Amino acid sequence: MKKFIEKLIEAVVNWIRRCIPQYEPGKWNDANGVQYTNNCYNYACNLQTNTYAQPGRASGNMYSSIDCDEVGDGAESDGLVPVDCDTGCGCRNCCHKVALVIWPGVDFHWYRLDRNGRWSHKPGGTQATNLDNSGNIITDPRTADRGPYTVFCGCYCVCKGRVTIS
Amino acid sequence: MNPQADRLTIRLLIHSGRPDPEWAPGEDVVDKLDSLVQEVTAGQQVDGPPPPVLGYRGFLVQNLGKRASLPDSFTVFRGIFSAHRGAKTQHFQDTARIEQFLLEEARGRDLGETLEALGL
Numbered sequence: 001m002k003k004f005i006e007k008l009i010e011a012v013v014n015w016i017r018r019c020i021p022q023y024e025p026g027k028w029n030d031a032n033g034v035q036y037t038n039n040c041y042n043y044a045c046n047l048q049t050n051t052y053a054q055p056g057r058a059s060g061n062m063y064s065s066i067d068c069d070e071v072g073d074g075a076e077s078d079g080l081v082p083v084d085c086d087t088g089c090g091c092r093n094c095c096h097k098v099a100l101v102i103w104p105g106v107d108f109h110w111y112r113l114d115r116n117g118r119w120s121h122k123p124g125g126t127q128a129t130n131l132d133n134s135g136n137i138i139t140d141p142r143t144a145d146r147g148p149y150t151v152f153c154g155c156y157c158v159c160k161g162r163v164t165i166s
Numbered sequence: 167m168n169p170q171a172d173r174l175t176i177r178l179l180i181h182s183g184r185p186d187p188e189w190a191p192g193e194d195v196v197d198k199l200d201s202l203v204q205e206v207t208a209g210q211q212v213d214g215p216p217p218p219v220l221g222y223r224g225f226l227v228q229n230l231g232k233r234a235s236l237p238d239s240f241t242v243f244r245g246i247f248s249a250h251r252g253a254k255t256q257h258f259q260d261t262a263r264i265e266q267f268l269l270e271e272a273r274g275r276d277l278g279e280t281l282e283a284l285g286l
Contacts, residue, residue: 031239031250036226040182052185071183106280108183109220124182125226126218133219147220148284149182 019094019160021046023114025128036125041165043122044098044110045080045158051166052125055108058166063108068153071108072100079163080156085142089157096158099141102151109149111141112158119144173231174199178272179223179243180280187277195271199227200235202262206247214257215246222284225268242268 028043029035037050045053056062056074063070076082080098081089089095097113111121114130119138122128130137132144142152174196177188191199215224224243229236237249247260272281 031248031255036228036239054183066184103220106184107181110183122182123218123220123223124179124186125177126179126223129217131217133221135217149220 016091017115020096020115021112023116023118023120023130025120025130028122029127035127038122039124040108040110040122041075043120043128044112045163045165046096046112047163047165049166053165055165058164066102066105066108068100068102068151071102072153072156075100075156078165080158083155083157085155089159093157093162094160097155098158099155100153101141101146101149102153103148104151106148109146111138111144173229174233174236175228175230176268176271177226177228178268178277179226179241180221180284182220187272187275187280189275191271196233198267199264200233202264202267203236203240203247203249205262206258206260206264207249207256209258209261212246212257212259214255215241215243215248222281222286224265225272227268 028038033050034048037052038048039052041053041055042049054062055071056077059077061074061077063074083089083097085099089097099111101109111119114120118130119141120128120130132138133147134145138144175188175190177186179186224241226239226241228239237251240247240249242260242265245260245265247258247264249256269281269286
């Protein structure tokens with residue numbers, strides 16, 4: 001009976017986690033087309049479009065300046081849903097959590113929370129990694145060393161089938 | 167004019183979300199790069215570069231014209247030169263200072279202020 005309950009709990013946990021991406025950098029780090037043509041937004045959304053996706057471009061609402069409001073609005077237009085960083089995305093829909101940060105006036109960057117409970121990211125056309133600028137594992141993007149991306153904007157949920165990027 | 171020259175692209179790896187600054191160098195730069203690459207790849211292989219960071223991450227040069235003497239693409243960051251041919255990657259010490267050469271190239275293309283802001 002105990003084993004059955006353990007198996008049941010494991011099955012439920014796996015079912016809840018089924019939508020959270022696994023940390024598999026090899027799927028992105030090919031030193032070729034996939035790596036060079038997919039950026040942090042592609043990686044965070046776990047969607048390889050090979051277009052260097054831009055928040056809002058797929059939905060005709062691309063950002064016009066580099067700040068939290070503009071880039072965040074573009075992402076929401078693509079289907080991302082704002083969420084409190086300290087709460088999850090729930091298990092009703094098939095979602096995972098991502099976070100937006102800004103290099104003021106210059107660029108934006110996204111992180112994603114993986115199935116292992118740690119965060120990872122893909123700095124532009126370079127390799128995906130789970131390390132921050134100081135070489136530490138990223139346990140929270142709010143406290144990670146983010147280099148020039150000094151502004152933390154907030155978290156969003158990416159729900160399967162409800163987000164379109166390009 | 168070498169028809170292959172304009173098929174090389176140099177990308178300054180600095181952004182994460184927005185596209186990076188990228189340009190096609192002139193023939194003189196391509197020839198110089200070719201010469202520097204031959205010098206570097208004649209050296210001993212070393213371990214790979216440090217993991218990528220946010221901000222400046224070096225340069226990516228793509229050999230779109232398939233110039234035979236150059237790898238399919240190569241990157242250079244913090245003194246490590248990485249050559250990609252098909253699925254194979256080899257790393258070398260950047261003894262020819264390719265990174266410095268490309269930084270000067272970038273500064274000549276109005277990217278000086280951006281680099282300076284990052285302490286480069």
